[in-house]
Amino acid sequence: PVAHIAVIGAGIAGLACAQALTDAGLAVTLFDKARGPGGRMSSRHRPDAVVDLGAQAFTARDPAFIAALDTWRHAGCAAGWPDSAWRAGPGGWQRIHDGRERFCGAPRMSAITRYLADQVEQAGAALHPATRIRAIDGAPGALRLQSEQGDIFGPYTQVVIAVPPPQAEPLVQPWDNVLGERCRHLAQRACWAGWAIFDAPLPTPQGVDANWQQAHAEHPALRLVSRNQRKPGRDRQPESVTLLAHSDWSEAHLEDAPAQVADVLLDALATLFSGQPLPALVEHGAHRWRYSQPADGGAFRPENGFIIGAAGLALCGDSLRGGRVEDAWLSGHRLGQRLGQGLTGCD
Ligand code: FAD
Numbered sequence: 001p002v003a004h005i006a007v008i009g010a011g012i013a014g015l016a017c018a019q020a021l022t023d024a025g026l027a028v029t030l031f032d033k034a035r036g037p038g039g040r041m042s043s044r045h046r047p048d049a050v051v052d053l054g055a056q057a058f059t060a061r062d063p064a065f066i067a068a069l070d071t072w073r074h075a076g077c078a079a080g081w082p083d084s085a086w087r088a089g090p091g092g093w094q095r096i097h098d099g100r101e102r103f104c105g106a107p108r109m110s111a112i113t114r115y116l117a118d119q120v121e122q123a124g125a126a127l128h129p130a131t132r133i134r135a136i137d138g139a140p141g142a143l144r145l146q147s148e149q150g151d152i153f154g155p156y157t158q159v160v161i162a163v164p165p166p167q168a169e170p171l172v173q174p175w176d177n178v179l180g181e182r183c184r185h186l187a188q189r190a191c192w193a194g195w196a197i198f199d200a201p202l203p204t205p206q207g208v209d210a211n212w213q214q215a216h217a218e219h220p221a222l223r224l225v226s227r228n229q230r231k232p233g234r235d236r237q238p239e240s241v242t243l244l245a246h247s248d249w250s251e252a253h254l255e256d257a258p259a260q261v262a263d264v265l266l267d268a269l270a271t272l273f274s275g276q277p278l279p280a281l282v283e284h285g286a287h288r289w290r291y292s293q294p295a296d297g298g299a300f301r302p303e304n305g306f307i308i309g310a311a312g313l314a315l316c317g318d319s320l321r322g323g324r325v326e327d328a329w330l331s332g333h334r335l336g337q338r339l340g341q342g343l344t345g346c347d
Contacts, residue, residue, distance in 0.1 A: 002027060003157040003343040006145055008133045008171070011039025012325060013317040013332035014162030015116040016068075020336025022123035026343060029153065030117075030125060031145065033132035036110070037117040040292065040318075041325065043108040044195065046283060049228060049240035051195040052109040053287045056214070056226040056242060057081055057102040058325035064333065065326045069103060077111040078103050079232035082213030088225070088272045089218030093205045096216065107233025128153075136171055140311045158312045158339060162332055164188050164291035165319050172313055179309040185300040186319045190250040191292035194243035194265035200279035201239050202227075205272070215272065221249045222268035239279065243269055247292070254288070262286040294319040306335035314339065 003026050007014045010032035018028045034042070040054035060066045072078035081104045086093045105111040117127055131147045136159060138144035144154035161168045165186035173180035204210045215225040224244040229237045243265040245253075253261060262284045270278050305321035308314045316335040321327035 024340025
């Protein structure tokens, strides 16, 4: 029988894995609980603007990831950004640059994962959105997935779980204690992501370029301000900022109402402009990422960045490597290559 692989989670790790598997000629079916692919690279569409809610920009170090990024840039779904980054604190604003080039999706962060989803679908993979997998049953070599809605999918030769470890743990625990134990030790930090749309540009602090793109805030709640209308392909939208909170603050305020968090982050933004008023607000809100980026995974992180466990289950995702977009892509890509070699006998 032909090998058929299920991938749970259509974030960049699950999509990279699916792409490597379809490249190896294998049949793949992807599932995601959200309405579309993207996971932590998703963007929110509002009537006046699109705001990126998760990753704002990413770096590229590994040659395989740089090659993938070149393909995305060529296809027009990724571009360089930002080149005007600042540190904003009580002592004023200072330009910062660590020498690393950064990139983002164009015209929104989710354009990259949308592109990858289209690629794998064109290669024959099926994608089931709005399908939360709540259990795995069947037998090794013929695994079945049960969705929250009660549907049964499968059988599958192999199941790849490309979701944050705390969400993977209940799926793997009944099959594989060792994998379950590992998931319990790979904790994730929380992050509140606020956003605000204004009817006019924010004030320009003294000595700062009016087109500033990103500000690292020295504030107890607010960590990062990103101007979405300064991202590639979005220059026609009004002032629309993403406001990321610190993990410590987010965890201390995890159960607060989104509207309350949105107000705190907006007040924090106002403190960065030395008393100059913010323009009129059109709309604001906040999204809670319960599992935003991994805490230090330490010894529980595998050396190769993915885990192939017993019973036909495998794990990938950013937490198994490091916590960045590049880590997530590499984890999924390398797992897909490895499974492709094992299941087709080719390398
Ligand atoms: P995810 O994107 O989380 O994908 C997992 C998918 O699984 C999700 O789509 C989810 O809906 C789905 N899922 C979960 N459970 C189930 C289930 N039971 N059934 C079906 N589907 C399920 N990275 C950087 O490189 N630079 C940054 O500056 C940066 N900043 C960040 C800021 C924030 C606020 C956040 C949240 C993340 C940031 N990151 C950053 C990290 C980056 O976004 C992630 O490393 C990467 O997107 C993770 O991809 P992934 O595929 O591993 O996981």
